[in-house]
Amino acid sequence: MDRAARDNRQWNGWGDKDRSLALSADGAAFITETLGEANPLAVATLEEVLAKVPASRLEESELYTTDAEVRLRHARGQSLPDWLAMKSGEFNLFPDAVAFPRSSEEIRALMDAAKLNEWQLIPYGGGTSVVGHITPCESDKPVLTISMSKMNRLLALDRVSQLATFGAGVKGPFLESQLQAQGYTLGHFPQSFELSTLGGWVVTRSSGQQSLHYGRIESLFAGGEIETLEGKLDMTTLPASSAGPDWRHLVLGSEGHLGILTEAKVRVSRVPEQEFFGVAFMPNWQQGIACAREVIQQGLPLSMLRLSNSIETKTQLFLSASQSQRHWLGKLLSLKGVGDDKCMLVYGITGDKRDNRQRYKRLKGIISQFKGVNTGQSLGKKxxxxxxxxxxxxETLWQMGYAIDTLETATNWSNIEPLTDKIEQSLKGGLEEFGTQVHVFSHLSHLYSDGASIYTTYLFPVAKTYEQTYQQWQKLKSTTSKLIVENHGTISHQHGVGGDHAAYLATEKGERVVESLQDYFNGFDPKGQLNPGKLFKASNTQDEAQS
Amino acid sequence: MDRAARDNRQWNGWGDKDRSLALSADGAAFITETLGEANPLAVATLEEVLAKVPASRLEESELYTTDAEVRLRHARGQSLPDWLAMKSGEFNLFPDAVAFPRSSEEIRALMDAAKLNEWQLIPYGGGTSVVGHITPCESDKPVLTISMSKMNRLLALDRVSQLATFGAGVKGPFLESQLQAQGYTLGHFPQSFELSTLGGWVVTRSSGQQSLHYGRIESLFAGGEIETLEGKLDMTTLPASSAGPDWRHLVLGSEGHLGILTEAKVRVSRVPEQEFFGVAFMPNWQQGIACAREVIQQGLPLSMLRLSNSIETKTQLFLSASQSQRHWLGKLLSLKGVGDDKCMLVYGITGDKRDNRQRYKRLKGIISQFKGVNTGQSLGKKxxxxxxxxxxxxETLWQMGYAIDTLETATNWSNIEPLTDKIEQSLKGGLEEFGTQVHVFSHLSHLYSDGASIYTTYLFPVAKTYEQTYQQWQKLKSTTSKLIVENHGTISHQHGVGGDHAAYLATEKGERVVESLQDYFNGFDPKGQLNPGKLFKASNTQDEAQS
Incomplete structure (x- = not known):
């Protein structure tokens, strides 16, 4: 089998298999006190799962591998259903083969073979999707997953235009190291940065933690090449255009339905002279929101602003600070009038030193105006x-018996507080019928003049079986997703649609618009071979949103 | 007839009929010396043209007017072919009726009647299109032009989210006065600002002079309502989303093909504390470009930057400054090392005073670094x-016998100098076979980290007849447009596609992409009733780009 496939990745969870993030005794106690004791579910071994991988429906070929372990390692992403499948060993569906093309020509050969033989194609970037982008669907046609991992090089750098061309399979750290060696940065840092890829960011409309400064992937992505079933399509890089609809915006968010993005050109910037992060505490959620909104609507150019609500703040402090640290911080803050409802505000400042000084001064002024207390850079460094x-x-929580998942949306400022409340209430009380506690907390990040994203995390003890755990998760997910799109939130600000969000798209965009977009992609893929069941509802899930 | 139709507008040219911009004797002499004496063409009177308006093919109705003068006044935009038609009186094509709906319901009624009777529909905003957006096409179906002039009110203002909802027919000054009365601004100032409308800006992807600060219409437009032939479609306002392709980007640039945008929600900002404009002179075009690029790529947040090449600078000074002003300016600049190749750099700074001071200081530093001379704000005020x-x-030049037109594109920085040269050479020598001089000059405006727009103006003496003048224009336009799209420029950075640019779209975006977009719009308009012949090539102009 291909060496690249047997990398250092955890086969049934997040990231590198040799890395972990431990909980302090305090942190573990906090979780247990909040949610009650939990009983971890038994985890299948790799050998057990390997034994269940069915024979491939594809013949051996130089184009791809049908090795069972490689197929297993490319069968799932990182959604909670993916985790339950991986931990239980009940994958059920595997791709029939995985290809590791090294060039557009090799991708062309794969697409041609796929077209001829009516294979289904799933593009695979970093495998970090949390909404089911790369999970195969049940199908009577063979499924080929195309890993972009070998197309990861900086192919061109136009220093005058500040445009860089990359193989679309490049992961965050290698992208930045290639660029920074030349004095440039892309500045796109999603939480999955270490594992996810440029191509994945583009086709799922990703957003980085410092999008406030660098912009979302929509503004960083300038063009590139995409291999469709019909042949290659080029996107000219233009700084701006009024020549009709912007086709890049149909590639962005296409989630594999147009084909495979092979090369992406991105707008880069010079490595900034200085960058730092700091932390302030606001007296409560309302004051925190008002402060964050004021910063943004004044147009103060920060590179990040992230406001945790009081439960997230409390949880974070339990998970990451010692008892004495919490004690002294609480003491200090309460002396300055910030008490138990405190909300953590993390900010980032990026640019040249003189500008940064001035920005920092203005930021501190606004924080004071809203009765917050700035603690400076030490917690920011952390x-x-x-x-x-x-x-x-x-993984740490899983081993203690807790499942963790997130929901994220974005809405206008006037809806931020009500929508956050609704989401949290929906999750918090969502498992009452099972007698299961859910611990829920939220933060705002990715701030815009007209609104912000809401990112909500929820934890609950796993049930007695995988099946029951899945059912409980699905209840939380479907109830709350429906609530989000019915209350003027997007079904996703940064994770995309995949399979898990497809049923909610029509409420957000309108039935007719979704139908028209589906027709559009069908024009390039009349037999529905390209990542079926993602972005648009598969026919057997038509009514999930109504359930 | 409707009063609103008999407004103060010039019936056969730009703007208000009582306004004009005179040329100084010096300015007139400069033009005459540059291009040779010219003989103005005879201009048809309104009465002459009115006599030629054919009977309407539509019956009288309360939904619209068939008044000849109203139809005449809505028959053309402001492209050079439009001017030649209006000045000669050879309009040839008129809409059969013009409607002035006051509400979405009235638009709904018009759309329903149009669908039932297979009328063609042309949306009319400010009538300022310079690429033929509102010119009727030859058709065996009646043509109804829908003026949005009565739907011009601020309908809602969400101060918390800084979102304003307007009737899409609102013109620039009324939009700003309604907003500024509440402390907000949109900040969208295209040169057509006084006449053009919000709806027009959206569906043609307009860009304002201060887009550097406020953004293009793509980023200001947050959503709204559009009446299609099938019914109303809503666009939810979301600050950002990763839920699949962004449908707003198919409305932006749709040029009437989806239907009529009735309400638009826009992102507004607080009226800035301070705003000023200033002028510097750079020693030559290369230094000017390098300076502008440095300003932008450093991320210095100005609100405008516009660099004229030396011919434009010279022309502007002849047209707008007295001989003694030119003398003293030349003296001053040459003392500081800026001579005959000088290039004017106009900048705008917008924001709070303290920030502005710092920005201005940095700007002056960069100007000096590239050997430019800042003259401060007096020319900026002008x-x-x-x-x-x-x-x-x-109009002033027309009356002297000169036709004037512009071409605009955008490209990446590394292509700015070569493409500007090519465009200027193509225009300058374009009428040699007729023995006609063409005066050509350019500026860069709308600067981006990866490129800029190039805006080229050209003047030439009219020929002996309207027909010959049109032929000469068409030669310049088609040769140079072809050259632009074949040399990595967009066919339009801010004017749109309309009829005049439709033939060049496929070279820019690719045949397959243009075909797919046309299919997309046909899905909403199977009989081709919505602004036919615009954006996409009409069947009888298939090969214009190849000619």
């Missing part, structure tokens, strides 16, 4: 150090 | 005062 590590907590 | 008045020069 946040920065762990910014990509938090997902490893999933 | 520019600001005339920023929307320049189009009135068309």
């Amino acid at each position: 946040w920065e150090h762990k910014r990509f590590a938090f997902p490893y907590l999933r | 520019w600001e005062h005339k920023r929307f008045a320049f189009p009135y020069l068309r």
Whole structure:
């Protein structure tokens, strides 16, 4: 089998198999006190699962591998249903083969073979989807997953235009190291940065933690090449155009339905002279929101602003600070009038030193105006150090018997408080019928003049069986997703649609618009070979949103 | 007939009939010396043209008017072919009726009647299109033009989310006065600002002079309502979303093919504390480009930056400054090392005073670094005062016997100099076979990290007849448009596609992409009733780009 496939990745969870993020005794106690004791479910071994991988429906070929372990390692992403499948060993569906093309030409050969033989194609970037983008659907046609991992090089850098061309399979760290060696940065840092890929960011409309400064992937993505079933399509890079609809915006969010993005051109910037992160505490959620909104609507150019509500703040402090640290911080803050309802505000400032000084001064002024207390950079450094590590907590919690998942949306400022309340209430009381506690907390990140994203995390003890755990998750997910789109929120601000969100798209965009977009993609894929069941509802899930 | 139709507008040219922009004796002499004496063509009177308006093919109705003068006044935009038609009186094509709906319900009634009777529909905003957006096409079906002029009110203002909802027919000044009375601004100031409308800006992807600060209409437009032939479609306002392709980007640039945008929600900002414009002179075009690029790529947040090449600079100074002003300016600049190749750099700074001071300081530093000379705000005030008045020069020049037109594109920085050269050479020598001089000059405006727009103006003496003048224009237009799209420029950065640019779209976006977009719109308009012949090639112009 291909060496690249047997990398250091955890086969049934997040990230590198040698990395973990431990909980302090205090943190573990906090979770147990909040949710009650839990009983971990038994986890299948790799050998057990390998024994269940069915024979491939594809013949051996130089184009791809049908090795069982490789297929297993590319069968699932990182959604909670994916985790339940991986931990239980009940994958059920596997791709029939996985290809690791090294060039557009090899992708062309794969697409041609797929077209001829009516295979289904799933593009695979970093495998980090939390909404089922890469999970095969039941199908009577063979399924080929195309891993982009070998197309990861900086192919061109136009320093004058600040445009870089990459193989679309490049992962965050290798993208940044290639660019930064030349004095440039893309500045796209989603939490999945270490594992996810440029192509994945584009086709799922990703957003990085510092999008406030660098922009979402929509503004960073300038063009590139896409291999469709019909042949290659080029997107000219233009700084702006009024020549009709912007086709890039149909590639962005296409989730595999147009074909495979092979090369992406991105707008890069010079590595900033200085960057730092800091933390302030606001007296409560309302004051925190008002402060964050004021910062943004004044147009103060920060690179990040993230406001945790008081339960998230409390949880974070339990998970990451010692008892004495919590004690002294609480003491200090309460002296300054910030008490138990405190909300943590993490900010990032990026740019040249003189500008940064002035920005920081203005920021501190606004924080004071809203009765917050700035604690400076020490906690900010801590946040920065762990910014990509938090997902490893999933494993730690899993081993304690807790499942963790997130829901995220975006809405206008006037709807931020009501929608956050509704989401939290929906999750918190969502498992009452099972007598199961759910611990729920939220933060705002990705702030815009007209609104912000709401990112809600929820934890609950696993049930007695995998099946029951899945049912409980599905109840939380479907009830709350429906609530979000019915209350003027997007079904996703940064994770995309995949399979898990497809049923809610019509409420958000309108039936007719979704139908028209589906027709559009069908024009390039009349037999529905390209990542079926993602973005649009598969026929057997028509009524899920109504259930 | 409807009073609103008999407004103060010039019936056969730009803007208000009582306004004009005179040329100084010096300015007139400069033009005559550059291009040779010219003989103005005879201009048809309103009465002459009215006599030629054919009977309407539509019966009288309360839904619209068939008044000849109203139809005449809505038959053409402001492209050079439109001017030649209006000045010669050879309109040839008129809409059969013009409607002035006051509500979405009235638009609904019009759309339903149009669907039932297979009328063609042309949406009419401010009538300022310079690419033929509102010119009727030859058709055996009646043509109804829908003027949005009565739907011009601020319908809602969400101060918390900084979102304003307007009737899409609102013109720039009324939009700003309604907003500024509440402390907000949209900040969208295209040169046509006084006449063009919000709906027009959206469906043609307009860009304002201060887009550097406020953004293009793509980022200001948050959603709204559109009446299609099938019924109303709503666009939810969301600050951002990763839920599949962004449908707003199919409305933006749809140029009437989806239906009529009735209400538009826009992202507004607080009226800035301070705004000023200033002028510097760079020693030459290359240094000017390098300076502008440095400003943008450093991320210095100005609200405008516009760099004229040396011919434009010279022309502007002849047209707008007295001999003694030119003398003293030249003296001053040459003392500081800026000579005959000088290039004017107009900048705008917008924000709070303290920030502005810092930005201005940095800007002056960069200007010096590239050997430019800042002259401060006095010339900037002059520019600001005339920023929307320049189009009135068309009439002044027309009366002297000169035709004037513009071409605009955008491209990446590494292509800015070569493409500007190519465009200018193509226009300059384009009428040699007729022995006709063409005066050509350019500026960069709308700057982006990866490129800029190039805006080229060209003047030439009219020929002996309207027909010959049209042929000469068409030669310049088609040769240069072809050259632009074949050399990595967009066919339009801010004017849209309309009829005049439709033939070049496929070279820019690719045949397959254009075909797919046309299919998309046909899905909403199977009989081709919505603004036919615009955006996409009409069947009888298939090969214009190849000619």
